[in-house]
Amino acid sequence: MPLTILTSETPPGAPSFDSPATIAALAASNGSAVPAGATVVGITIPVLAHDFTALNFHTRNSGTEFRFNTGTLSLTLRQEVHVSNGLGPCARTVWLQHENLHLADNSRLLSDLDRELRADAVFASFLVTPVAWHPRSDFASVQSQIAARIGAVFTRLTNAAAVRRDSAGEYRRVERQIRARCGHSLDNVLRRGEYGQGIDILQLALNNEPSILPRLAVDGVYGPRTEARVIEYQRNNGLEDDGVAGPDTQDSLGITGL
Ligand SMILES: [Zn+2]
Numbered sequence: 001m002p003l004t005i006l007t008s009e010t011p012p013g014a015p016s017f018d019s020p021a022t023i024a025a026l027a028a029s030n031g032s033a034v035p036a037g038a039t040v041v042g043i044t045i046p047v048l049a050h051d052f053t054a055l056n057f058h059t060r061n062s063g064t065e066f067r068f069n070t071g072t073l074s075l076t077l078r079q080e081v082h083v084s085n086g087l088g089p090c091a092r093t094v095w096l097q098h099e100n101l102h103l104a105d106n107s108r109l110l111s112d113l114d115r116e117l118r119a120d121a122v123f124a125s126f127l128v129t130p131v132a133w134h135p136r137s138d139f140a141s142v143q144s145q146i147a148a149r150i151g152a153v154f155t156r157l158t159n160a161a162a163v164r165r166d167s168a169g170e171y172r173r174v175e176r177q178i179r180a181r182c183g184h185s186l187d188n189v190l191r192r193g194e195y196g197q198g199i200d201i202l203q204l205a206l207n208n209e210p211s212i213l214p215r216l217a218v219d220g221v222y223g224p225r226t227e228a229r230v231i232e233y234q235r236n237n238g239l240e241d242d243g244v245a246g247p248d249t250q251d252s253l254g255i256t257g258l
Contacts, residue, residue, distance in 0.1 A: 044102035065133040090182035
């Protein structure tokens with residue numbers, strides 16, 4: 001029976017918001033490659049766990065030597081996302097969208113792992129086409145060598161994917177998005193489809209007003225529920241009910257210049 005390699009993924013947990021110093025330390029210890037001059041504000045860390053319990057081995061010389069021959073190697077990917085807490089809520093949202101691209105890149109690499117591991121000469125010599133016999137006393141050490149090869153192969157793949165993703169062009173795109181979405185002040189007109197810190201203040205103010213609609217999540221996203229609350233507020237207060245929070249609506253809510 002040949003070796004079977006099974007891969008699976010545990011969904012990533014909630015992102016962790018850490019200090020800029022922690023983010024820099026994580027980036028350094030995980031070999032993060034960002035464009036020259038750029039600051040790392042977010043990092044996705046893929047961790048690949050292995051389970052050797054369904055691998056089979058055979059022995060010779062009265063059990064004093066062994067080698068793996070068949071069985072199933074199970075590999076489980078779990079990813080962690082860290083974003084700097086130095087960013088405002090709006091910029092965090094945009095950065096998390098960038099980190100989601102890394103999450104997807106790394107998930108896709110799982111389907112290459114079978115081929116890449118079998119192509120690795122050291123891995124293959126232990127598990128795919130085993131030739132050498134090992135002393136029984138090396139059982140733990142052989143397993144750690146296999147684990148190290150799996151880690152090295154996967155890290156090579158994920159690092160290459162991260163370098164491709166974190167191009168100077170991608171960083172410019174993310175920075176443009178942050179400027180476009182998060183640069184509002186409350187002097188601006190706020191409308192559906194926008195993101196930003198002014199919008200969370202608008203949502204807080206609307207939640208203090210009488211309404212027959214559900215309370216708004218204060219998430220800084222001007223979606224249909226926020227628009228509906230704005231229209232309702234405008235109608236209740238004799239304003240033009242266009243669903244756009246311009247200067248008159250903001251004045252009336254008492255949030256101008258906040
Ligand atoms: Zn990145």
